[in-house]
Amino acid sequence: MAGALRVRKAQRTGSRKAPEPEPIEMFSDEDLEGGFEDVEGQDDVDEHDVASEADVDEADDDGDDDDKQGTQAAAASRPKHTAAHFAIPSNEEIQGLKETSDLYMNNVFKLQLDEMLKQVAAPYDRAESLEKALRRIQAIFAEIPAIPAQTLAAARATLEKRVGHRVDIHFPQPPPSDDAPLKYAFEAPSALNLVGSWPLRTAARRPGLMDVDVDVVMPSSLFQDKDAVNHRYFYKRAFYLAVLAEAIIAADASKSKRTLLHADVQYADVHGDRRRLCLVLRPKAGSDTDFSKAKAVIRIHLAHENGIFGGRLAPTRNNLRASHVLGTDAADAADEPTPVYNSAIQADSLRLAHLVFLHAKSQEVPAFAEAVQMLKTWATQRGFGTLTLDEPRGRQIVAGSESARFVLSMLLAHLLCGSDDGNAVQRRPKLSSGFSNYQLFRGVLDFIAKTGFSKPVFMKSQPQYGLQGSRLDFAPFANALVDPSGQLNLLADWPAQSVELLRHEASLTLEMLNDGADHFGSIFLTPRDLFLYRFDEVATVSLPPAAGVAGADRRHAALERLLDVAQQALGTRATAVAASYSVDACQSWTAEPPRVRSVHVGLRLDSANAFRQVDHGPAPESADAPAFRAFWGSVAEVRRFRDGRILESVVWPVSSLAQRAALPRRVLRHALTHHECIRARSSLRFVGDAMDGLTEIPSSLASSAYISDPSVQGFHLVRSTFDMLTKRLRALELPLSVIGVAPASSALRSMSTFVPGPLNIAGLGGTVPDVAAYMPVHDVVITLESSGRWPDDLAAIQSTKTAFYERLAQMLTAELDGAQARVRYDLDAGDQIRDETCVEVVLSAGFAFALRIHHERERTLLERVIKDKAEPQASRARATRALDVYNVRFDLAPRHHAALAALSHRYPALGDTVRLVKRFVRAHMLSPHVCAEALEMVCVAAFTSGERMPPATGAAGLVAVLYLLSTWDWREAPLLVPLDSAINAHHVEGAPVPASVPFPPAARAQAEQQFRLARARDPAVHHHAWYIATEEDSQGSTWTRDAPPAAVAEVIRRLATGAIEYLRGAPVLKSADVHALFAPSLGQFDFVIHIKPSVHMRYSEALAPDSSAWLRTSKKRSFRNLSEPSLKPSVYGAQVRAGLDPVAEYVELLLHLYPGTFRLFYDEHGGTAIGGQWNPVRAQGDAQFKVLLHYSSEPVEGRDRVTLNKSAVLAEIERLGHGLVARIET
Incomplete structure (x- = not known):
């Protein structure tokens, strides 16, 4: 064996002594001759004995003895306080x-x-089997017979004859020909080195397995100086790697105990470069070399001696001739530098030196x-x-x-x-x-x-x-x-x-890290790799086939070209462009190498510029004009602007707000198609396209139900109608003049789930189908001029307000053409001291408003009753309920509206984000359990958290909120929303909005203290599950005191977590995937009440409304020239029913009649199912019969007790819903 693997336990990292010039030295052939076999054969020898810490201690003897003696003497001189309860902290502790x-x-x-x-x-303490596997790898490679230099066909034949089967050699593209003069050979490795993070002890666990890297140094005699050219080095490298792989496979087949490795041989690329494949060894369970406990795989890399290619690998040199890559005559194409190719060869020689x-x-x-x-x-x-x-x-x-x-x-x-x-x-x-x-x-x-x-x-x-x-x-x-x-x-x-x-x-x-909040989880624990979270728009691009298989350099160039074209096309529309691709699973050795055929391109948009309709270019006569026209192609044109400038320009016409929001996608699609970065327009898919339509009703219904399509002008229609009403109110000659009109409606701050359309009142009962006849009512608070003529009694104040409403309704009906106005009472009206009336105004423009008068004296009188100890407890409780209603309607709601409206100007995508979040939560049938204002506060928290730049699109905002909800431990921590700080934060016009808005430290401390007190008072979290605090509301009681309950809060967290995992697992997000993401599950309910879609006044808002709910179906038409099927006859007639939602009122009725019996869930936006869950205490238990048991009961057979009569309750539910309920499923 020419060399051996260096397996040595790392030295102690606590020493600060300067290292020796060669802290990791290579053993010579004589040192390691048979060394692994001898160590492995001694069963009682610990694996660390290869390089024990005793060796390290001996190497550090100089000077260490004195230090040890000094330390021991100092320790001995200290007085011992064995019986003391407290000790002076040591220097290390201090x-x-x-x-x-x-x-x-x-x-x-x-x-x-x-x-x-x-x-x-x-887990270095579980690496015994790993070290044994490394020794056997060394033994296997030492025994591989040499293969003499010969052509590829001969070398392949020699190898296949040796192993007895066909061998796949994974050459880079383009592959070599069998009859090429390049000679292939194999000699035993000149050295094996353990490299990478494992011997450094810097390896960190991560998803999947860690890598234990082994460098196999190929002998320099196999290469020539010119092998750096035209993939010659990589061809020889691929052959050498195939020989190593077959040797490992053959060793396992031979069953020799000395070389039996028990490992599956796979391959993977190195740093994404298909030319630099490595072997991946995974252990087989139950063998003596099963190193699965180490949570790692062994990767075998190939290396060459540094310097064997001379100066050919300089970044400015060319080593890929055009004739080799393109198959053309070298004289026809210029040879440019190949820095990436050269670096790929150079990197194989430096791993040991870097270690x-x-x-x-x-x-x-x-x-x-x-x-x-x-x-x-x-x-x-x-x-x-x-x-x-x-x-x-x-x-x-x-x-x-x-x-x-x-x-x-x-x-x-x-x-x-x-x-x-x-x-x-x-x-x-x-x-x-x-x-x-x-x-x-x-x-x-x-x-x-x-x-x-x-x-x-x-x-x-x-x-x-x-x-x-x-x-x-x-x-x-x-x-x-x-x-x-x-x-x-x-x-x-x-x-x-x-x-x-x-x-x-x-x-x-x-x-x-500079923020006072706890971001540890966001920094280290939570995966942030999903591009949908990091960017505002994500496109999945299918690369052309040539870019995917023509070699790493061409693939790298194609990706860089795609990114450069995207960045140039978007210009100031985007502040960042980046690409990612999904992680490939490690393939088996006999399979084809995985190829990157598609990438995800993320766009971080600039809200101020992303949606502009005109791109200005240079003057037509300038030197840059030809390049501008060449880049944009047919869409480039010369235009004259109002200021007199004549410029090359690109105009992107739009006819609706939805088209304007899609402008970045349109620009990028044109640029990539024009420059042939994609095979076809269908090769480019955007997440935004899949999200479109979630907050819009079908266009066919919009055209028949509304005077004008709300998707064209958005919320401008309802806001302009409100502005008109405000002017008319101020102009009315009332006994007390109107001095203030404050909106308190989500639609008037552009945050209602659906854009309210101007309802065609004249078509009700005729051309307007019942499924689109819902008319939302927008709350407005009126402030009158001060007057001493108001009564000083709560009941009298309410009577005065009602009389004022009567007068106001008469005047509005007379002043506004076609307007209808009436005094409306709350559904639960009956308390004389509580605000429970308003003026409901239906305008001919197709919008409805509820006007309420704010009188500050009410608060003072209610607080006086509450604080008066002489008042009966019932009166004080009654006043408390009235004060809660007053605070929400006249204080909290208008202030919340003003704050959110101001933030929507700072964060233009906040409104679209809120709409999608509401759609998601309500689509999962949680409408009764989470108020709109609470969801809006959560969205603000996502925009100001600093964990990503503020989203610039609704889709990105939705994903950011889902991440927040999935990671927020609402039981253990409050959600701190810097509402006032975000509004008052200084921002330079045109500059990017800061990623984070810090919560004031003093307010943070107070909110956290209040949260701890709240949890201490209610450890079971019966109330206040979501604790959302602001600078002004440290107790977090504004919108989440009673809802959502703890069970629903946990459901939302799980839904958000599941949604993130669903998005992560979808390689290309399509409309069907998005609808599946929003589709509710009915399996967890004890019973389901199915609503007839044809009488659901909000069915048009459903995720996928069925046209048979409003259209007549006919098997045969009398005449072919007749129009499309006609509408079904109306159930609700031509009368305007502002605010009427039969399904919502039906749910309210059931909850009022059966308090504590069940919990109901439904989707207020057109959902046709109401899910019910029985109270387990009543449904699964029994109770002693008594009068006024408060729920329907039946006797328990054989016992003197009663239990909940479910069948009777369900029968009564079906009777109450006659005409509305289709069936009840249990």
Whole structure:
């Protein structure tokens, strides 16, 4: 055997002594002759004896004895306090306490970090079988017979004759021909080296398995200097790897105990490069080499001696001739530099040198290993770095970032070593070897966030570790981080957009670390690789076949070209563009190599520019005009603008708000099609397209039910009608003038699930189908001028307001043409001191409003009754209920509306996000249990959390809210929403909105204290499950005091978690997938009440309404020239029924009649099923019969007790729903 694998236990990382020049030395042939066999044969020898810690101790004898004696003497001189309850903290404890207070702001983060590091550490104590497997690999490779140099056909025949079956050799594209003059040979490896993170002890657990990397060094005699050209090196490499793979398979078949490995041989690419395949060995269960407990796989890489190709691998050299790649005459095409190709060859020669260098740094810096583990965990959760998975699991990898974990390790080492560039200050190390793991972690993130790698960053030369610096020209690379050898760009495979994404993620993480909130889970624990979460729009692009199979360089070039075209086309519409692809499962050796045929392109949009309709170009006579016209093609034109400018331009006409929202998709689709980056327009699918229509009713119903289609003008119609009504109210000659009109409706702040359309009142009962006859009522609060003529009695005030409403209704009917106005009482009216009346106004424009008068004196009188101890308890309770109604209607609702309306200007996508979130929650039949305002507050929290940039589209906002709901532990932590801070935050017009809005520290402390008190009073969480606090409302009681209950809160969390997993598992999101995401499950209900769709006034809002609900069906038509089937006859007639929702009122009636008997669930937006769950106490138990039991009961057979009479209750439910209920399913 020419060389052997170095298996050695890492030295103690606590020593700060400078390392020896060669801390990891290679054993010679004589040292390892039969060494593995001898060790393996001794059953009583521990695996660590290969390089025991005693050896390390002996190496460190100089000076250590004195230190030990001094330490022991100091310890002996200290007084012993064995009986004391308290002891003076040691120096280490004092340092730890100081470090915690200085670095982490609170000790919770430090405790979480320490616990995480324990969990991600590799299980080195379970690596006995792994080390045995490594020894047997060495024995197998040592016994492989040589194959003399010969043509490919002869070499393949020799190998197949030896193994007895056909051998697949995975050559890069284009493959070599059998009769080519290139000679293939095999000789035993000149060395085997254990490389990578495993011997460094910096390996960190991640989804899937960790990697134990073995470098097999191919003898230099197999290669010539010219083998760097035209894939010759990779062809020989592929043949050599095939011989190793067949040797492992043959060894298992031979059953020789000495070489029996019991492993499945698979393959995988290295850093996403199909030319650089490696072998992946997975253990078989039950064997003596079953190393599955190590949670790792063995990866066998191929390496060559550094320098055998001379200067051919410089980034500016060309090693792929056009005639070889394109199959044309070399004279017909220019040979450009091939930096990525050259780097792929160079990287195979430097793994051992990099290991030696990193090992030295880990010995010098005690916290190096833990800092690297933190960086690796952080990067993996964000999709940077390859994964070894048995199943893809929907994980995504940022394109080109497969080497991210190694790059981060090298970056940390770079910051600890300093640089060869710049002045004396710039050459100093940026991080100290005495820094803690957290300081090192922050230092690397800070460097990434602030460094533009477009100007090459050179690591300091390290000749003592075999990395002698040599300055080459790295200009061919868009970004460059040059290793200490000066030969390899560590970012060679990274597209520029992926580097920018890494910098962006580093910046976001630093902002979270500087925030007072607890973001530990978001930084280290929660996967953030899903592009739907990180970007505002995601396109799945099917690459052309040539780009997928024509070799790594052409694939890399095709991906970079796609990203460059996308970035140029979007311009200022997008602040970032990046690509990712799903993780491939590791394929079997005999299968075809997996190929990346599609990628996910993420777009982070700029809300201020993303939806503009005109792209301005250069002047027609300028030198840039031809390039502009060539880029845009047929859509480019010369236009004259109002300011007199004549420019090359591209105009994107739209006819509706939905088309305007889709403009970025339209622009990108045109650009990629025009530049042939995709095979066809159908090869490009957008998530936004799949989400379209979720908050719109069918166009056929909209055209017949509304005066104008609400999808064209959106909420402008209802707001303009409200503005008109406001002007008319102020102009009325009332006894007290109207001085204020405040909206308090979700539609008037553009946050209702559906855009309210102007209902065609004249068509009710005729052309307007009953399923689209619902007319929502929008709440408005009126403030009158002050007057001393108001009575000072609560009942009298309500009577006065009712009389005022009568007068107001008469005047509005007379002043507004076609308007209908009446005084309306609440459904539960009957309390004389509570506000329970309003003026309901139905305007001819097709909108309805409910006007309520705000009189401040009511609050004072109600609070006086509540505080008066002389008042009976019943009166005080009655006043409390009245005050709650007053606060919600006249204080909280208008203030909430004003705050959300202001935030919708700062965050333009907030309204669309709220609408989709409401649609999602209500589609899962949770309408009665979560109020709209609570969901709006959750959406604001997602926009201000700082865990991602504020979403610019509703789809991105929905995913952000789902992430928040899935990770929010509502039992243990409140949701702090910086509502006022977000409104008052300073923002420069045109600048990007900040990612986070910090919650004021004082308000945070108060809210957290109130939360702890609330949970202490109610540990079972019977009330206040969602604790949503703002700066002004630290008790979080505004909208979530009674709803959702704890059970529903847990259901929402599970729904959000399931939705994220569903999105993660969908490679291409289609409309059917989105509808499945919103489809409810009925299996968990004890009974289901099915509603007749034809009499459901909101059925048009259903996810997939069936036209048979409003159209007559006829088997045979009398005449062919008749129009489409006519509408079914109306049930509700021509009368305007503003606010009438029969299904909602039916549910309210059932809950009123059967309190505590069951819980009902339904979707207010057209849902035709009402799910019911019995109260288990009443349904499954029994009780002693007594008068006024409050629920329908029946005797328990054989016992003097009664139980809930379910059949009678269901029969009564069906009777009450006569005409509305189709059937009840149990």
